Amino acid sequence: xxxxxxxxxxVFFLCYCYNVYASEDVQENINVGIILDxxxxxxxxxxxxxxxxxxxxxxxxxxxxxxxxxxxKGIQVEKLxxxxxxxxxxxxxxxxxxxxxxxxxxxxxKSGNKLNIINVLTLEDYIKGxxxxxxxxDWNIEALKAQAVISRTYAIINLNKHSSQxxxxxxxxxxxxxxxxxxxxxxxxxxxxETQCEVLTYNGELAQTVFHANCGGHTExxxxxxxxxxxxxxxxxxxxDYCAAAPYTNWEKVLDESFxxxxxxxxxxxxxxxxKIEGKTSAGSAKELKIIHSEGELTLNAYQFRLxxxxxxxxxxxxxxxxxxxxxxxxxxxxWGHKVGLCQWGAKGMGEKGKTYKQIxxxxxxxxxxxxxxxx
Numbered sequence: 170x171x172x173x174x175x176x177x178x179x180v181f182f183l184c185y186c187y188n189v190y191a192s193e194d195v196q197e198n199i200n201v202g203i204i205l206d207x208x209x210x211x212x213x214x215x216x217x218x219x220x221x222x223x224x225x226x227x228x229x230x231x232x233x234x235x236x237x238x239x240x241x242k243g244i245q246v247e248k249l250x251x252x253x254x255x256x257x258x259x260x261x262x263x264x265x266x267x268x269x270x271x272x273x274x275x276x277x278x279k280s281g282n283k284l285n286i287i288n289v290l291t292l293e294d295y296i297k298g299x300x301x302x303x304x305x306x307d308w309n310i311e312a313l314k315a316q317a318v319i320s321r322t323y324a325i326i327n328l329n330k331h332s333s334q335x336x337x338x339x340x341x342x343x344x345x346x347x348x349x350x351x352x353x354x355x356x357x358x359x360x361x362x363e364t365q366c367e368v369l370t371y372n373g374e375l376a377q378t379v380f381h382a383n384c385g386g387h388t389e390x391x392x393x394x395x396x397x398x399x400x401x402x403x404x405x406x407x408x409x410d411y412c413a414a415a416p417y418t419n420w421e422k423v424l425d426e427s428f429x430x431x432x433x434x435x436x437x438x439x440x441x442x443x444x445k446i447e448g449k450t451s452a453g454s455a456k457e458l459k460i461i462h463s464e465g466e467l468t469l470n471a472y473q474f475r476l477x478x479x480x481x482x483x484x485x486x487x488x489x490x491x492x493x494x495x496x497x498x499x500x501x502x503x504x505w506g507h508k509v510g511l512c513q514w515g516a517k518g519m520g521e522k523g524k525t526y527k528q529i530x531x532x533x534x535x536x537x538x539x540x541x542x543x544x545x
Contacts, residue, residue, distance in 0.1 A: 194545035195325055199295045200276070200336040201347055204266060204286040209238040211268070212275065216261040222251035234265070237277065239284045244277060253279040263350055271349040272297075278335050287336045288349065292544065293365060295347065296321050300357040302346035304513065311520035312513070313360035315529040318539065319378035319511055320345060322368040325542065326375045364526070366541040369534060371403055376537050379404070380511035383415045385487050385504025387452040388533065394472045394486075394507045403534040404510060406452045411518025417505040418514075420484045426496045430462075432478045439463030444491045444498060446471075452508060454487040472507065510534065 204210055212218075213234035221227040228246065235247060242250040255277040263270045266286055273290025296317060300306075304316040327344060328337045340347040369376040379391070388406045391397045412418055426441050440463040447468065448456035455471035469477070471486040485504040492499045511533040519529045527539060 195292070195542045196328065197291055197544035198273075198289055199292045199324065199328065199338065201288045201290070201295060202285060202331055202334060202336040202339045203269075203271070203288045203347070203349070204284075205334075205339070206280070206283045206285065207239075208283060209236060210266060210284065210286055211236055212257050213265045214259045214261065214263065216259065218260060218264060219258045220246055220251070221256045221258075223254060224252045226251060237284070239279060239282055241282075244279060244284065253277065269349050270351045280334075285335060288340075292321070292324060293361065295324065296361050297353045297358055298347045298349045299324070299345050300361060301352045301354050302348045304357070305517075306354045306356055308517050309520035310356065310360055310363075311524060311526045311529060312516040313357055314364050314526035315511065315516050315520075316380075316513070317357075317360045317364045318367050318369055318526065318530060319380055321364075321366075321542075322375055322378040325368060326377070366544070367539050368542050369530060369537045370540050371401060371534075371537045376403060376534055377401065378511070378534065379507070379509045380513060381504075381506030381508055382512075383412050383417055383505040383514040384409050384452070384508045384512035385418050385485060385502075386410075386412070387508075388510065388512055389450060389452045389454055389487075389508035391507075391509045393450045393454060393456055393470075394509055396470070403537050406450075406509075407533060407535065409512050409515040409533075411516075411522065412512050412514040414518070415505075415514035417484045418503060420502055420505070422482050422484075422500045423497050424478070424482065424500070426493070426498060429478055429498060433460070433467075433469075433474075436467055436469075437464070438467055439465075441498075443493060446488055446491065452487070453503070454485070454508065458488075458491075 211234050214232055216232050218230055219227060238245040240250060244251050244253050244255055257264055257275040264275055266275055271288045272294045273288055276287040276289055278285045299320050300317055303320055304313055330338055330344060338344040369378050387408050390400050390406045391404055392400050430441055441460055443461040445459040446455045447459050450456055457468050458471050458474050460467040475483045475486045483500060485502050485508060487503040489501040516529045
């Protein structure tokens with residue numbers, strides 16, 4: 170995921186009152202899958218570090234790097250075969266895995282003939298490795314603080330997302346991009362410290378704090394994106410007047426008919442003659458696209474069409490027009506991403522206009538509250 174937040178005066182003052190979110194205590198540590206399905210990796214530290222296994226063997230290794238392999242006999246460290254899982258702890262608070270530094274410690278699990286490396290650290294330290302990857306570190310502090318709150322909320326609500334694999338959350342865009350201690354920067358750490366333990370809630374439950382790069386002027390109701398049947402009130406979509414100068418507020422792309430047809434090949438369509446916008450959402454996005462081709466017609470959800478064709482080339486499902494010229498289709502649209510929840514460029518714009526992170530959050534997630542979690 171990557172970027173920032175805004176609206177509504179009726180609930181504005183609610184966000185100035187801090188409550189303790191106590192519907193249940195939140196685990197202090199988070200288990201992050203950082204290297205998955207690998208036959209080997211390298212662990213190390215600038216100081217001495219320790220490796221222990223399931224049979225209570227414990228090794229002390231001097232500073233440097235050691236290779237760790239998956240073996241039929243267990244997990245091989247140097248010339249020894251250890252019983253999984255392994256725990257690798259630094260003596261100075263930072264451990265390396267394949268040259269990347271991480272806070273906390275590592276757990277090495279064996280999965281068949283491969284290894285999964287899991288970084289165990291406090292949730293607050295985890296956010297330090299997320300924020301610089303999901304936001305632009307040179308943006309204003311209020312936008313960064315808004316992103317810190319929603320990234321923390323997202324992490325907590327998605328704990329155990331990968332429980333079947335033995336960890337809580339992964340380090341990719343499937344969850345949130347996490348880069349470890351090596352990506353930490355002072356502005357982001359400051360934003361995290363100044364919002365420590367803060368999360369966004371609605372009616373006593375953690376809010377679904379989805380976000381995107383640029384809404385193009387209005388955020389979207391997720392029913393048109395992910396087919397949600399019961400959209401919470403705070404995600405119905407709001408107007409955004411703060412992202413007009415952002416990249417891809419307006420965009421254009423020309424794609425060959427043959428490329429589009431190939432990307433949609435699972436639908437067994439013929440040569441595409443026309444792509445027609447069928448209905449608009451309250452945010453101005455297309456609801457569906459009717460594809461008229463030589464073998465008939467096909468109607469697709471507009472957002473799913475974007476994903477199927479190429480989400481990097483077609484920036485959003487908010488199409489202004491789709492025209493054909495010869496064998497090429499000319500797309501014009503607004504915004505970048507799924508457009509649901511916080512608009513990161515909008516959050517940046519609000520911060521530059523003097524809005525606080527609380528005002529940013531209540532704009533993009535109206536009727537929500539900021540509360541503090543209690544770690545157990």
